[in-house]
Amino acid sequence: MDRQVRLIGAPMDLGADRRGVDMGPSAIRYAGLADQLESAAIECVDYGDVTVPRPEELEPVADESVDGRAKYLAETEVVCERIASAVDSTASAGEFPLVLGGDHSIAIGTVAGTTADDIGIVWFDAHGDCNTPETTPSGNVHGMPLAAILGFGSFADTDWAHASNVDPENVALVGLRSLDEGERRRIQESPVTAYTMSDIDDRGVTDVVESALTVAGDGTDGLHVSLDMDWLDPNEAPGVGTPVRGGVSYREAHVAMEYVANCDTELCSMEVVEANPILDTHNQTAELACELTASAMGKRIL
Numbered sequence: 001m002d003r004q005v006r007l008i009g010a011p012m013d014l015g016a017d018r019r020g021v022d023m024g025p026s027a028i029r030y031a032g033l034a035d036q037l038e039s040a041a042i043e044c045v046d047y048g049d050v051t052v053p054r055p056e057e058l059e060p061v062a063d064e065s066v067d068g069r070a071k072y073l074a075e076t077e078v079v080c081e082r083i084a085s086a087v088d089s090t091a092s093a094g095e096f097p098l099v100l101g102g103d104h105s106i107a108i109g110t111v112a113g114t115t116a117d118d119i120g121i122v123w124f125d126a127h128g129d130c131n132t133p134e135t136t137p138s139g140n141v142h143g144m145p146l147a148a149i150l151g152f153g154s155f156a157d158t159d160w161a162h163a164s165n166v167d168p169e170n171v172a173l174v175g176l177r178s179l180d181e182g183e184r185r186r187i188q189e190s191p192v193t194a195y196t197m198s199d200i201d202d203r204g205v206t207d208v209v210e211s212a213l214t215v216a217g218d219g220t221d222g223l224h225v226s227l228d229m230d231w232l233d234p235n236e237a238p239g240v241g242t243p244v245r246g247g248v249s250y251r252e253a254h255v256a257m258e259y260v261a262n263c264d265t266e267l268c269s270m271e272v273v274e275a276n277p278i279l280d281t282h283n284q285t286a287e288l289a290c291e292l293t294a295s296a297m298g299k300r301i302l
């Protein structure tokens, strides 16, 4: 990374069922992200956290049916606008925005803040995150951010979420192994490219990640990388709210991030999400989040 990295904390937990993921940014900082970047000669400055309302402070939503379909969507919009503005001013200052989650709903804000005309996205996740308020089984917005960014279902008219600079043709999901029925159909019907864990089993992680980077980088002028810690196997990353067996290994995750760092298309933003210290073992998941982002920023073994 040739630009200074600006850390933006997004202590967001309104999109997930489990409390504690709001402590992700502190846990990742505590694990030593700034030091790791600096030891790899990557300059780093900490912007602090964007403000997120706590669920206890919020008025219960009167219309239960709306609330049930996408919980805290109005509050998510407010938080995502704050994240977008932090990302936008970071990019405008010539720095690189690295957003620390928080649950995955924050990705809507990161992408909304990107300044490139055409961006591609690589989404490393066990889940598709392509539910809409119409298909969600849980009502949790962290299961919907990619659908929101791509304007699926009723997200088509939400201009705070639906990103005009992202063509679904330039979006690749990597590592899928848990899909709800509605999002499975949505992914099959859309031009998004999805690589499941079976593809990684068959082809190996480097081949899959190379293809994903080509999908996202071809004809675009910026690359956004979204790293959900539940992409990894729960043995490596136990501190996540929605763990799914059969994820990538420690080394597979590192090599994937090294490929991200070497990609020809310029990286324009990244977020690392879903690390939840309450569910973790000795901060193992946040430490891994920190190591993997350092690899994506260009840290090397030798």
Ligand SMILES: NC(=[NH2+])NCCC[C@H](N)C(=O)O
Residues within 6 Å of the ligand: 103, 104, 105, 127, 129, 131, 136, 137, 138, 139, 140, 142, 143, 144, 178, 179, 180, 228, 230, 242, 274
């Ligand atoms: N970012 C995540 N961890 N998402 C998990 C989503 C789980 C499930 N598919 C749902 O929509 O509720």
Ligand SMILES: [Mn+2]
Residues within 6 Å of the ligand: 125, 126, 127, 228, 230, 231, 242
């Ligand atoms: Mn996930």
Ligand SMILES: [Mn+2]
Residues within 6 Å of the ligand: 104, 125, 127, 129, 142, 228
């Ligand atoms: Mn996710």
